[in-house]
Amino acid sequence: MNVDWFDFQLPERLIAQTPLRERTASKLLALDKQTGEVTHHTFTDLEKFINAGDVLVLNDTRVIPARLTGMKSDTGAKIELLLLKQLGEDRWEALGKPAKRLKVGTALSFGDDGEGNPLLRAFIEQEGEMGGRTVRFEYDGIFQELLDRLGEMPLPPYIKERLEERERYQTVYSKHAGSAAAPTAGLHFTDDFLRKLQDKGVKLAYVTLHVGLGTFRPMSVELVEEHEMHAEYYELDEQNARIINEANQSGARIIAVGTTSSRTLETVAARFGDKPIEACSGWTSIFIFPGYTFKLVNALLTNFHLPKSTLVMLVSALAGRDKVMRAYGEAIAKEYRFFSFGDAMFIY
Structure with a gap:
């Protein structure tokens, strides 16, 4: 067919x-x-x-507000993660963009605590197909609260307007x-x-x-x-x-x-x-x-x-x-x- x-x-x-x-x-x-x-x-x-x-x-x-925009910790280059599946122990399956910059071992930073420190840190643990990545997060506090604060709703790519x-x-x-x-x-x-x-x-x-x-x-x-x-x-x-x-x-x-x-x-x-x-x-x-x-x-x-x-x-x-x-x-x-x-x- x-x-x-x-x-x-x-x-x-x-x-x-x-x-x-x-x-x-x-x-x-x-x-x-x-x-x-x-x-x-x-x-x-x-x-x-x-x-x-x-x-x-x-x-x-x-x-969940699963779209996170942050940067590579070493270069400051802008990156994006779309969280797809919780794997346990602060590990997630995600889509990374641009994927070519997200090699195993890459450290990522999201948000700012007001003193120059990231609110959320992430590390690429594994590369998958079509931009898929396994990511491990490190943070202080409650992950869901940080996600509510830092994340955006993951609207499909054909929607160009911002959701109010x-x-x-x-x-x-x-x-x-x-x-x-x-x-x-x-x-x-x-x-x-x-x-x-x-x-x-x-x-x-x-x-x-x-x-x-x-x-x-x-x-x-x-x-x-x-x-x-x-x-x-x-x-x-x-x-x-x-x-x-x-x-x-x-x-x-x-x-x-x-x-x-x-x-x-x-x-x-x-x-x-x-x-x-x-x-x-x-x-x-x-x-x-x-x-x-x-x-x-x-x-x-x-x-x-x-x-x-x-x-x-x-x-x-x-x-x-x-x-x-x-x-x-x-x-x-x-x-x-x-x-x-x-x-x-x-x-x-």
């Missing part, structure tokens, strides 16, 4: 640079995965598509810190709208998947089957496993909010086979593309994704490539806003 089959032309003006003032003000494109019918709505119309008893599965990860309010790159239900990017389908929800859905009888369940390197890594192969996903950490607790099992056994729909929730649910489903799922955690590198049969996910709320991305492939696995490409074409014609701060799509 050729990667180019998932390509499309997107006018740059349709790449959303800033979030809307109101989270629920975005457009919503609804795609019937059986018939291919496309209809156009506002986000709050989602309520009409979800029934009492259905379960919305939300990823409650929280984005950090919380707009967090879901209202974010809880467990650890992601290098937001699960953006969830950015459309407010507490009030979630309560409205619950009042209707819709149930909420939560999974945690910390979004990591795979989000930033482009596909470098020609054939889809040759691509390897980067592993990301997930967790599902007992209470939420029970909610999902009860919905599955009753015939209610399991609706994933975002591709991250989808990948978590399908990873857990594969882990337990035909048995009810259970509380679990681990690492997933599941790659979902056309030909895949979904085991738990019945419907999906998602944003519009980059051409030739693994996320477009996942969406195409659920609804069919041709239907998705036609829906994307219609979204472009009607000038939907694309990517992280863009509009939403509901596949049912």
